[in-house]
Amino acid sequence: MELCPLIKNILLLDSEGKRIAVKYYSDDWPTNSAKEAFEKAVFAKTQKTNARTEAEITMFDNYIVVYKFVQDLHFFVTGGENENEIILATVLQGFFDAVGLLLRGNEDKKEALENLDLILLCLDEIVDGGVILETDANVIAGKVDSHSMDAGAPLSEQTITQALATAREHLARSLLQ
């Protein structure tokens, strides 16, 4: 197991460091308070940095954390101290871009919470028990959003008809509510 690249956790926090969605794949943080302490520390350490154009990186407590921010969404991916930093960054980028696709460009906390089901499915498709499942954002978003179209077809390749169908469905649903 130790030779395989492993992800310790993936975090999506808001601009105050509160959880939107988090997923831990390692026993390093056995309790919820340990997890919260880690999130707090990560957030405090990265808050002042500008990780909006390029993913940033830091190291603390023998973990490597790569992170990227957009609006009030803070994305983090954590790995062990000997992990290949670039692999971690690739996972982060996959998560970041997939969420962007799923939120259709409206990346903010409100939109993320309203689509929390998509975010959770997205996490489920990226890493399974610490092992990287997929890093291509189009494929990830495609798998998450697959029930309105053919399985596995990337979102970017939706045809106009499909897109219209999706839009119509959305409209119908919101009217029904």
Add this chain to the structure above:
Amino acid sequence: MAQPLVKKDDDRDDEADYSPFLGIEKGAVLQEARVFNDPQLDPRRCSQVITKLLYLLNQGETFTKVEATEVFFAVTKLFQSKDIGLRRMVYVMIKELSPSADEVIIVTSSLMKDMTSKTDMYRANAIRVLCRITDGTLLTQIERYLKQAIVDKNPVVASAALVSGIHLLQTNPEIVKRWSNEVQEAVQSRAALVQFHALALLHQIRQNDRLAVNKLVSSLTKGSVRSPLAQCLLIRYTSQVIRESANTQAGDRPFYDFLEGCLRHKAEMVIFEAARAITELNGVTTRELTPAITVLQLFLSSSKPVLRFAAVRTLNKVAMTHPMAVTNCNIDMESLISDQNRSIATLAITTLLKTGNESSVDRLMKQITNFMSDIADEFKIVVVEAIRSLCLKFPLKHRSLMNFLSNILREEGGFDYKKAIVDSIVILIRDIPEAKETGLLHLCEFIEDCEFTYLSTQILHFLGIEGPKTSDPSKYIRYIYNRVHLENATVRAAAVSTLAKFGAMVDTLKPRIFVLLRRCLFDNDDEVRDRATLYLNTLGGDGAVVQTGEDVKEFLFGSLDIPLVNLENSLKNYEPSEESFDIYSVPREVKTQPLAEKKAPGKKPTGLGAPPAGPPSTVDAYEKLLSSIPEFANFGKLFKSSAPVELTEAETEYAVNVVKHIFDGHVVFQYNCTNTIPEQLLENVTVIVDASEAEEFAEVASKPLRSLPYDSPGQTFVAFEKPEGIPAVGKFSNMLRFIVKEVDPSTGEAEDDGVEDEYQLEELEVVAADYILKVGVSNFRNAWESMGADCERIDEYGLGPRESLAEAVNAVIDLLGMQPCEGTEVVPNNSRSHTCLLSGVYIGNVKVLVRLQFGLDGPKDVAMKLAVRSEDEAVSDAIHEIVASG
């Protein structure tokens, strides 16, 4: 899906705080979960409820066993719905609930149905869920489907089965190992991720079979791997094979070409993985390193922080073992000092400090000065430590480095940071004589404006020791006396003591010091006044300038050779009576722990914590103790006292350790005994020593211990005569003999009658190393050159197979019992040869220097070249004899 879970508020002003989960509450959501049981399922509604449940779990909420079971059963009802979105949420929910074995049965059939469904998405997810919650028995039922799934043409399904296999291998290895044919086929898959997962699983199935892993690596390195992640894995497996093959034949390393080829891969993660693998190769050569360093150098100027960080972190590690190889990157590294990302900047600085040469120091320091003001304390400490080692490496540069340290000392900073700087200055003062005066002045300036009492008192103490030995001690007086005016009582008291030390050591300053001390008599703090009074009276402050006697100096400033804990205990037990407190009745033996700390490998200077009179103080203490015993008084000067050797296991009834005191013609064993049984008093304690395996030794005296009460250590001694000046060795067996008296725990009174008893102790050996004193030299090369080659003896030895080079080096150091110099006892990782420098004093006060050159000869065999220089060729020969017979 994509709509709000509660109704949106019309008031748009609230938008900032708006959350669909505002005011969410567990009990209410669990109630809502009842919709799962509706005969007419509303998929959208159900999806929302599951999302809420998952939200609660995600926020750290927990369900009780009953709640979790209820939710689980309700969720299983949802398999009736055909809605794909809902099904996905059901899968995630089941994984989160991690149901117990009897619950799993409920969903097994539904999941197995999904696993054989025509929809790929169902198949992939059902496999992942089922494998997550399943146990061994169920696994055999679905094994057939999993094997098919591994070679499924849909990559998502194949990956799901393979990743599940990776997890299952931990719990059910025998089942997963049966899949290796399918997994092997999947390694050839055209889908990148399938290839990655298949390779990871295949390697794990075979990891204990070295030959199979070897074959796997040789076939794959020929180039059939497309996925970058799989390529990274292959690089890791390859370096493992290289490490284990440990083929030490000169010439090309197997698979090195593959690693080097990966440096030209198009994916950055592969390039980096390969570069890192090359730098971590055992005993990597400069030629092998060069291409890896070149690609890392390119990364240094990347626009991506992650790449810069990865590269500089790897180069930092390389710089520890191969500083020269990294110097090419110095220009790129220097530009990283101003990197936005402070982690990168700090790594760059410390790398530069490791690789810098003497001429670049000044330029570097200029750049660091700008940098220091905008990093956090934790980074600053790292930099300070790097500067300290740089200064020890280039003593000639001490002026600019010392200046730098004093500048940052004046700037803002927390206690740990300031302490790191002060410690560094103290170490530099101690190790670089030329830096002493400036260093002391810097410290003086610092205490003029120091907010930390601890640092002020420590520096004052240090000034008291070092200040009087300088060429012009008077210039420090002003700084010290200022403390008496301006500081709190603790610092004032410390300053008074320091003043008195100057007075005692420097006679010409005496009149001036007395004037100052007399002023302190009116201080409003008791301790300060008391100290001033004491010093004035003992140093002869009545005006007459007299030489201060040695005994007075010893009384005032000598080290207190009694452990403070023991003194404290004795003072607590002392009851005021006619008889005054006798300080000599305080037990001198520490409960071994502090001594054990001293012999711990942390031989490095630890700054203020360890005053320069470290080891001598124990020798002094032993010497005083031994000379106070009439039987041993005529043995002459104590040459060496060993560290205590335990003769009993931990936590036995009686704890005994022994210290070997070596004299020219005698050896004294000091047995430190502790009685750990509260109900016993031991009397007339002796150690019966059988020296039949130590022919050259003859017992001459023994000093029993009259009484050994509970938990109060005592000593008994046995002395042996041995041929003068000869490093005689031998083995001694020991038996503790004593009279036991029962003690009534309630009154503490011992009974009158005792019983004689014995207690077997472990054997004790006198070895050659006992005759060599660990005495370091500050500049080994100078010492070596000045000793000359007249009495040099050189020979080569084969040390046979060893765990590692480091283990061999430590074994020889222990055997000789000499002081490693210049940090040469540390063997860098991966090195195949090492030179270790030792110095010491041989019995008869003969200086000995040793240069050990180790090399690996074959896979594990260590060969050693031993060069000894000393003032006496007989001694040089003796050292060789020790090694030859060890």
